[in-house]
Amino acid sequence: MKKIVALVLALALCLALAMTASAEGSVYYLNFKPEQDTQWQELAKLYTEKTGVTVNVVTAASGNYETTLMSEMEKSDCPTLFQVNGPVGLANWKDYCYDLKDSEIYKHLTSDAFALKDGDSVLGLAYVIETYGIITNKALLEKAGYKAEDINSFAKLKEVADDIQARKDELGVDGAFTSAGMDGSSDWRFKTHLANMPIYYEYKADGISSTEAIKGTYLDNYKAIWDLYITDSTCDPALLAAKTGDDARNEFLAGKAVFFQNGTWEWGNLSSMGAENLTMLPIYIGAEGEENQGLCTGTENFWCVNGLADQEDIDATLAFLEWVITSDEGRKSMSQDMGFVVPFDTFTGEYASSNALVAVDTAMTAAGKTPVSWNFTTMPSEEWKNGVGSALTAYAAGTGDWDGVVSAFVDGWATEYKLAH
Amino acid sequence: MEKAIKKYWPVFLLPTFAAFVIGFIWPFLWGIYLSFHKFVTVSKTTFVGLDNYFSVFSDPTFVSAFWFTAKFTIVSTILINVLAFALALMLTRGLKGTNVFRTVFFLPNLIGGIVLGYIWQILLNGILTNLGLPLLALDAKYGFWGLIILMCWQQIGYMMIIYIAGLQNVPGDLIEAASIDGATSMQTLFKVKLPMVMPSVTICTFLTLTNSFKLFDQNLSLTGGEPAKASQMLALNIYDTIFSRSGAQWKGIGQAKAVIFFLLVVAIALVQLYFTRRKEVQQ
Incomplete structure (x- = not known):
């Protein structure tokens, strides 16, 4: 009898584990x-x-x-x-x-x-x-003697950033751009969001919306903007592998950098800086016709x-x-x-968003700028992004060269596309 | 007592057995079944035969992860056991403060692998930066030694406790007899103590070998497989195959990798057990 009781108890335990409620x-x-x-x-x-x-x-x-x-x-x-x-x-x-x-x-x-x-x-x-671009500390930019409206091309952006970097002690900043951290909490800003730029221009030039093999026509531009991010930066490029998203945000919040590539989702974290001090610049990479380029929206x-x-x-x-x-x-x-x-x-009306960074985007679109679409949804896999990310990190630290990035970008795309289909 | 056990064995055995079946046997059988299928969720599968297994061997990352894992396992097993044994010897000599030291060495083992990985990442990166060397995520060589340091730090204390237990069980009269016969302390160590603690050696090598081979948490948090998978171990490779690939076929391939991985672990463990068991002596 006791044996049976024991068995029943044991079974009840199993059953209790397997029970699920349904409604x-x-x-x-x-x-x-x-x-x-x-x-x-x-x-x-x-x-x-x-x-x-x-x-x-x-x-x-x-x-x-x-x-x-x-x-x-x-x-x-x-x-x-x-x-x-x-x-x-x-x-x-x-x-x-x-x-x-x-x-x-x-x-x-x-x-x-x-x-x-x-x-x-x-x-x-x-x-x-959502929209992303280069979130800019307007007050600091003006202190350096520039206006956000005047920056309308990669050349101009580079000129401003280089100048701020050169005068960083005078301006009280650590660098023009926040650290381009390649830790997992931050690397998506570059291996995914920034990588969207060369893809966008290539799709546009070829009149396509996705591809099984990317040509990498605009990779030199990708290199240019990445070089700018890591040179005119708050930290030594060799340290980027360990820099996190929080690091970059804190540098920006503390006014230690003027530019911060990120998106409207950061509003909650940045709103304490005040809407009047913030704006967002398009990510210029030096492609033709970029003076009409808007923010990346998708x-x-x-x-x-x-x-x-x-x-x-x-x-x-x-x-x-x-x-x-x-x-x-x-x-x-x-x-x-x-x-x-x-x-x-x-x-509509009162249910439009109160996000100040969103307002920047709305204003730009109203002014006739063409929003950059989000083409990273067509990237062949997570694996591809990781490959590009590793190559970018190695390039920044000097343990790899740019060819590594090109190969991860172009060859990696073809390989990954084939594997995923 | 024996009668009571005979009578009540289901009470003691069945709950654990049920847990074992639910948590181990059943998922294991499911896993083997799934390795022959293409699936996104395990309740909706399509049979693909041996395709998944063929894909595993044409995946270069799996092979390179295997070699990285093998190297790591060999180095860490040797280092951990030698150091743990050395510590155990030191702490069985009746020195002052022995218990404090035992506790101190054992403590790292109580912290989870993920947390340890992140803490050591900060520490090691700090050192590498000061030395002007590439960070952990940039050079697989540093990633490798970083993992070794981390695993040693975490595991030595645990293995030390097992060795201490073994050393304390070496009969005093044997050691006394050896010293009367004129054995040096080295001879006593290698001819008397070591053969007597062989059972502990068996357990410790088994634990370190399988732990190192199956290592996941520390690998994920310390290096994450960077740079470009060069410091990726097998378990992380399997995880990556299943979760960072797009498309249904990858889950099956990852599952096939997991089955192969299981067979490897079993084979290695059995070989190791066979060899160390042979060295065990009767008192």
Whole structure:
């Protein structure tokens, strides 16, 4: 008898481990942006109070989204709403995406450019538009005797940066540019965002929007801007391998550097400097026609609805999303609290973003500058980015040469493209 | 007592056994199954036969990671065991403050590998900068020795404790007999003490060998495989294959690598056990 009791107890232990709860018609959002976790949690709670539908928001740790998504997707109550970063990310998940062609939210999208499509089906919708460039400390720039408006080409940018670098002691700065850190927390600014520039101009020259083999036409320009970043900098280029994103931000916040390549998402960290002291310059690389070049604007955040979830969960998710982009609470949260520029036609007037860096972009576009599109979503893989990053680091430190970067960029692209397709 | 064990064995065994099945056997079988498939999530797979295994051997990064791992394993196993044994000898002599030192040497082992990796990265980079040498992420040679230093620092204390336990179990009369017979302290060490602590040597080499071969956390945080994968070890290579590649086929290839990796670890461990076991003596 006791033996049986023991067996039962042991089995109960196993069962308890394997038990999972399930509910009908609920939403499970696997959020990508840790900095907006609180706002999503609040929205979810509010929606549940209003409608009684359970909304569960889980945020993946920074840099672990893909891993978290993979394991969460296995569960019986898997995420009904997740995100991919563009066409390359979609390659992994397209069999899991619900076709949003007939959904209400798709009808609110301001432009088809913000939808991820596969043939006729609409698999992902962008929910935030972001912009990056060279964030500039206006006050320091003026102290050095320059105006942001006058910098309209690579030559001019280099002239200003070189001059600031030469007079750094007089100006009280450590360098013109913040450290171009190549630690994992910062290297994406160069191996992904800066690398977008030569890709953008090459695509533009060739009239294409993606390629299986990049030619590297503008790599000399890439070298020029990278040289500028690492020479007119706050630190010795040999130390970049260990410099972090926080290092660069702190240098900028402390007024130790004038230029900081980053994007609108940094607003929350920089707002203490005051909107009047900040502006953003386009990243000039010396390509022809760059005086009309605007900031780099695009997105790598696309909502996807899990097509393998139960139909009632899919419906609940679509209803939730519709509420988020049409209700006052949802719109206020996304535009004001999260500071997003949201590409749905319901975000106008008071629901436009209050982000000062976004305002710079709006002004530039209004002045007739052409925004640079985000082509890094077509980079063949993470692996390719890492290869370029390693080569850039080695080049900066002098342990590698520029040919290494060229080879990682051009040959690496062809190899990685073949491997991924 | 024996009767009670006979009666209640399920209470003691089954929960652990269940945990072992859930946490080890089942994922392991799944892993083997998945290595023959193409998948993004493990509930939706397509059979591809041996394709994944063929791809593994045509991947140069796997082979170079293997050699890096092999070199690392050899150097760290020897260094850790020799140093740990030396420390154990010193700390079994009844010197003053022995317990304090034992604790001090054991402490690093209580800190997690990821944290240690980042701390040592700062320390070593600081030293390299002062010496005007390339940083850890720029030269695989420094990455390699950095990993060795880190692993020694972390593991020596633990192995030392095992050796101390072994040394304390060497019967005093044997050592006394040896000294009466006129053995020098070197002879006592190599002919009496060392054969007597062979079981500890077996355990310690097994632990260091497999730990070094499977090393992941420290590798990830100290060098991250930089520069350009030159300091990447096998476990990190597998992780990279699965998570930093785009496209469904890579998960299967990574899984196939993991199965090969498992076989390698088992083979190495068995060979090592066979050789050190043979040297063990009966008291």
